[in-house]
Every structure is written in C-alpha cells, then in structure tokens.
Amino acid sequence: MTPVCFRLDLDSTPWDHSSGYGVEQSRLVALFDDARRTGIKFHVFASSRALRASPGLVDAVLGDGHDLDWLHTGPPSAWPEAMDEAEALIHGTGHAWWGVGLTSPFAHLLEGRVRFISAPDPDGMFRRPFETRRFCLGVCPADWVRADLDEVARQAHPVRTLRDWVMAHEKGTDLQPDSAWPGR
Numbered sequence: 652m653t654p655v656c657f658r659l660d661l662d663s664t665p666w667d668h669s670s671g672y673g674v675e676q677s678r679l680v681a682l683f684d685d686a687r688r689t690g691i692k693f694h695v696f697a698s699s700r701a702l703r704a705s706p707g708l709v710d711a712v713l714g715d716g717h718d719l720d721w722l723h724t725g726p727p728s729a730w731p732e733a734m735d736e737a738e739a740l741i742h743g744t745g746h747a748w749w750g751v752g753l754t755s756p757f758a759h760l761l762e763g764r765v766r767f768i769s770a771p772d773p774d775g776m777f778r779r780p781f782e783t784r785r786f787c788l789g790v791c792p793a794d795w796v797r798a799d800l801d802e803v804a805r806q807a808h809p810v811r812t813l814r815d816w817v818m819a820h821e822k823g824t825d826l827q828p829d830s831a832w833p834g835r
Contacts, residue, residue, distance in 0.1 A: 654766035654784040654811040655803050657796065658769060660722050660752060661697040663789040664704035675789040676705070682793050683715045691800060694783075695813035696769065701731065702740045709744045718812040720769075722752045732763075749814055767813050768813030781816065 659682065663675040676724045679695075697719060702708055712719040721737045723730065737748060750767035758759060769783055784803075786796050803810060 653808060654781050654816070655808045656769075656781065656812055656816075657691070657693050657800065657810060658752060658783050658785045658813075659693050659695045659796075660754075660785060660787045661695060661701040661708070661789075662722060662724055662787070664700050666704075678788045678791075678793040678796075682788075682796055683711075683717070685793075685797065685800075686715065686717070691810050692812055692815075693717045694769075694814065695719045698722040698724050699737045699740055703739070709741055709746055713746060718814040719746065720752060720813070721748045722748045722754075724754055728763075749817060766817050769813055781811070782814070810835075 652763075659679065661675060661679065682693065683689065694718050697708055697712070699721070701722075709719060721734070723733055723737075725733055728789075734748075734751075737828060741748070750765045753768065753770035755771070769785075784799050786799075800810070816832065
C-alpha cells in the first residue's frame with residue numbers, strides 16, 4: 652500500500668484577533684496523546700509567527716518523536732527573507748529545516764533550495780511525493796484528523812512523514828511498512 656502523510660499546520664498566535672491559538676495548542680496536545688498510544692508519527696509544519704509565539708514548540712514536537720519543518724504562508728517574493736528568519740528561530744535547537752510546507756502552488760520557485768517541498772498541486776491536492784492529508788489545527792477539529800487516521804488504518808496504508816521519504820530516497824530504498832511505524 653502507498654504511504655500517507657499526516658501534515659499538521661500550525662500558524663496561530665495568542666495575539667490574533669480571532670485567535671485559534673489555544674484551540675490549536677489543545678488539539679496538538681490531544682493528537683500527540685493519540686500518537687503516543689498508536690505509534691503514529693505526524694509531520695508538523697510551523698510558521699515563523701507560531702514559532703515566535705511558542706518558543707518551546709520545537710522541543711515539544713521533536714520530543715514527542717514527530718517531524719518538524721517550516722510552514723511558509725507568505726507570497727513567493729517573501730521567501731528569501733522569511734527563510735532566513737525561520738532559520739534564526741531554530742538556531743541553537745540542534746534542529747534544521749529539511750523542507751517547507753506551502754499553502755499555495757508555487758513550489759517550482761523553491762526547487763533546489765530545500766530537500767523537499769510539501770505544496771498543493773494546481774488543483775489544490777497534496778500528492779507529492781505521496782498523498783499528504785493536510786490539517787490546519789487552528790480551524791480543523793482533532794476528531795477530523797482521528798477520523799482520517801481511522802480511514803487510513805482500515806485501508807492498511809502505512810503512515811509516514813516526508814522526512815521518512817527523503818531518508819529512504821537518499822538511501823535508495825523504498826518507503827515500506829515496517830514494525831517501527833504501526834498502523835492505527
């Protein structure tokens with residue numbers, strides 16, 4: 652079966668007018684609790700604004716065994732300066748960005764700058780390098796993620812992250828199910 656990636660996007664701050672920050676944080680905690688029970692690994696993409704608002708976010712995500720990369724929500728023209736800021740925000744954590752999550756289909760502008768790009772196709776679907784189910788936790792209830800996890804488990808698809816794919820690709824191996832990443 653083909654792998655499926657569960658992408659969790661974090662972009663809320665406490666000072667947003669219609670703040671989804673508390674909701675986003677509580678949903679993330681609930682999903683991480685589920686992940687500890689089931690062995691599922693999420694790929695979290697955090698924007699620079701979310702990282703500034705929650706300095707402990709890097710440790711929280713990585714400490715729970717999930718993958719973390721940068722979420723760029725701005726226009727393509729803002730890419731170079733925004734990437735510099737994102738790198739400064741994680742400097743000293745021992746973590747490095749391998750890829751970037753985008754919310755619009757301008758991935759072609761970033762090719763060669765990062766190891767992978769998670770971006771929608773022109774039709775809005777996230778399919779490369781394999782199917783990615785994207786959830787914005789500020790607006791998407793944790794139950795929706797859980798329902799999707801259950802569906803993927805019923806269909807016996809392994810759950811992987813894009814970093815898993817990069818490592819397998821760089822080693823020249825296939826991304827196959829194994830005992831390290833059980834289904835739900």
